[in-house]
Amino acid sequence: MRHLPRPLLIGTVHLPALPGSPGHRLPLAALAEHAVADAKALRRAGFGALLIENFGDVPFAADHLEPAAVAAMGIVAAEVRSVTSLPIGINALRNDAIAALGIAAAAEAAFIRVNVHTGVAATDQGILQGRAAETLRYRQRLNPDIGILADVHVKHAVPLSQPDIALAAEEIAYRGLADGLIVTGPTTGRPADLEDVGRVKQAVPDRLVLVGSGASAETVAGILAVADGVIAGSSLKPGGRTDQPIDPELAREFIRATSGLVRDG
16 A cells, blocks of 8 residues: 555545445435545545445444445446546445455455454444454455555444554554554544554554544644544535535545645655
8 A cells, every 4th residue: 555645635435325225215326426426526625545435324234245235336436436546445334344355356446444354342233353364365366456454443342352552553453464554533523532543653653554533624634743644534524414425615625734744655
């Protein structure tokens, strides 16, 4: 993932509910149109990469995305790929790294996000266990160049296997072989503790460290003083509502707040 810009500014494309999910309403063409519109707004604002995730599929299955959702997400990701050359990432919620890798390979995405890559966490989907060995071997078969961004002490969860965030980061990076780590607040939209971000960065100085929640135009400069980048989503939408489209002005305001900080990496 060294070819990506630094700081890495990732804008999130929240997909409405996919086929098979309780909230599914939109036909596939409308899902793709929604994703493409958000992707274009993020690209025009100046984001350096995109993250596509099936955020509308609540309640999430713990670790298995149904085939219909995998197929739909792959088609939508390919549509996004057709309108931008930005690096694209895939997050198959809640924790299906294998599906994410399959979608990424099919849509020529650059990376995936994995909520629980190593260790064990108690979540609102129950107990999630990291499957780094399975994920890394499947990536080797599909495309070893797909990057893996893994959460450490992921939001909406309580870590069970390693409560120390610095030690957890070391395990994710050096035993789970993740290419980058993501630090979040306790839930969606809530800010990460910058002291935690600093501890993670110190523990794994050779890895990309991103903040994955709570980044806004008001906070991003402070975050980038500690982290290598951010993943922004709800702060780019009216009222912070994830079911709303990207607000182009909010997205531009976010990027303006990073003026002078972006450099090639």
